Amino acid sequence: MDIQWLFLILAIVVLVFGVGVVVANRRKMGSGQRTELPPRPAPSAPSTTTEEPEGDTLVEEPPVVEPEPEPEPVKPLSLRDRLSKARASFSGAFGSILGRGAITDETWDDLEEALLRADVGLGVADGLLEPLKERVKAKEITEPSDLLAALQADMIARLADADREVHFDESLEPGQPNVWLFVGVNGVGKTTTIGKVARQQTEAGRTLLLAAGDTFRAAAAEQLGTWAERSNTEFVRGTEGGDPSSVIFDGIERAASKQIDLVLADTAGRLHTKTNLMEELKKVRRVAEKGAGTVTETLLVIDATTGQNGLAQARQFSEATNVTGVVLTKLDGSAKGGIVFAVETELGIPVKLVGVGEQVNDLIPFDPDEFVNALFDTGTDG
Numbered sequence: 001m002d003i004q005w006l007f008l009i010l011a012i013v014v015l016v017f018g019v020g021v022v023v024a025n026r027r028k029m030g031s032g033q034r035t036e037l038p039p040r041p042a043p044s045a046p047s048t049t050t051e052e053p054e055g056d057t058l059v060e061e062p063p064v065v066e067p068e069p070e071p072e073p074v075k076p077l078s079l080r081d082r083l084s085k086a087r088a089s090f091s092g093a094f095g096s097i098l099g100r101g102a103i104t105d106e107t108w109d110d111l112e113e114a115l116l117r118a119d120v121g122l123g124v125a126d127g128l129l130e131p132l133k134e135r136v137k138a139k140e141i142t143e144p145s146d147l148l149a150a151l152q153a154d155m156i157a158r159l160a161d162a163d164r165e166v167h168f169d170e171s172l173e174p175g176q177p178n179v180w181l182f183v184g185v186n187g188v189g190k191t192t193t194i195g196k197v198a199r200q201q202t203e204a205g206r207t208l209l210l211a212a213g214d215t216f217r218a219a220a221a222e223q224l225g226t227w228a229e230r231s232n233t234e235f236v237r238g239t240e241g242g243d244p245s246s247v248i249f250d251g252i253e254r255a256a257s258k259q260i261d262l263v264l265a266d267t268a269g270r271l272h273t274k275t276n277l278m279e280e281l282k283k284v285r286r287v288a289e290k291g292a293g294t295v296t297e298t299l300l301v302i303d304a305t306t307g308q309n310g311l312a313q314a315r316q317f318s319e320a321t322n323v324t325g326v327v328l329t330k331l332d333g334s335a336k337g338g339i340v341f342a343v344e345t346e347l348g349i350p351v352k353l354v355g356v357g358e359q360v361n362d363l364i365p366f367d368p369d370e371f372v373n374a375l376f377d378t379g380t381d382g
């Protein structure tokens with residue numbers, strides 16, 4: 001064989017062997033890489049893509065998002081929760097009465113004290129307890145628990161039969177707005193109450209205008225303006241120290257021209273001039289009735305924390321103007337919820353709405369059953 005041919009055959013053998021070794025090494029390396037891959041992120045990792053070699057392509061996995069834990073539902077406070085201070089006036093007395101096991105002289109002292117502390121007034125306290133004493137004397141009631149149940153029922157009965165509707169006259173023509181006047185001394189929560197009513201009435205589908213007839217304090221008008229913005233209602237205000245009646249008159253005229261359903265009118269609780277407040281309120285009412293509107297409610301706003309003082313105010317206001325209902329505010333912070341009984345029994349004015357907090361939904365229709373039951377429900381207070 002020619003030496004050249006020998007070299008050529010040798011070179012081919014070496015080449016074939018070399019390629020075989022390289023391919024075998026590559027295979028080996030390929031399988032080694034796979035085992036050295038970093039571990040896959042756990043499903044809960046926030047990363048949204050996972051790279052995993054599969055041949056030469058990168059596979060995108062859908063993001064693994066763990067569901068957010070359900071937020072604990074916020075339980076709205078019940079009337080019972082809001083009345084914790086008022087209930088405290090009763091719970092101590094009820095505890096001692098039930099603890100004694102029999103109806104004694106102390107039972108009557110405890111009950112009278114609890115009722116007076118809650119500010120129902122002496123007349124109402126006597127009116128509630130005297131008939132019960134007769135029933136105990138006649139052995140119709142013998143157990144302390146039955147006595148408390150009878151008192152609870154009598155308190156509910158005393159508040160029954162009142163017309164608690166806030167009146168809106170649907171029969172008035174467009175251009176003849178209903179007018180609700182809000183009266184009461186400063187700081188009782190008039191402006192806040194108007195804001196809450198505005199929101200509720202707007203949600204009920206009525207169109208509204210708020211008239212800032214309290215011209216004593218510029219801040220009061222500004223506060224009302226903010227409520228008007230929040231509930232997207234029309235708003236009329238006057239100059240500071242201006243005539244409250246004219247602001248309300250202008251408001252009613254504007255509402256009439258725009259065919260607005262309802263005007264909520266804030267009034268002064270104090271005046272710049274020496275004019276008597278009550279005379280001013282009479283004038284407000286006269287002027288409000290002069291134009292296109294009809295006053296269908298005059299709501300007296302009373303701060304429940306003032307107890308019997310509130311009663312004195314109610315008497316004065318009702319003598320000056322035809323008060324058709326009471327709004328009792330701040331019942332949530334008051335131990336003197338008994339004022340409800342004093343106002344209704346002594347003045348015959350129904351409590352129509354109660355304020356139980358500062359938020360827009362914290363104004364609710366007054367429900368005697370719910371109210372009295374909340375006062376007596378001392379079960380879990382300890």
Ligand SMILES: Nc1nc2c(ncn2[C@@H]2O[C@H](COP(=O)(O)OP(=O)(O)OP(=O)(O)O)[C@@H](O)[C@H]2O)c(=O)[nH]1
Nearest residue numbers: 186187188189190191192220329330355356357358
């Ligand atoms: N806790 C509680 N606070 C209330 C309630 N109603 C009103 N308030 C608060 O009482 C304060 C006085 O309320 P306003 O609405 O400004 O009282 P006002 O009668 O208009 O007083 P002036 O603006 O001074 O005429 C504010 O801080 C209100 O948030 C209620 O039902 N519960």
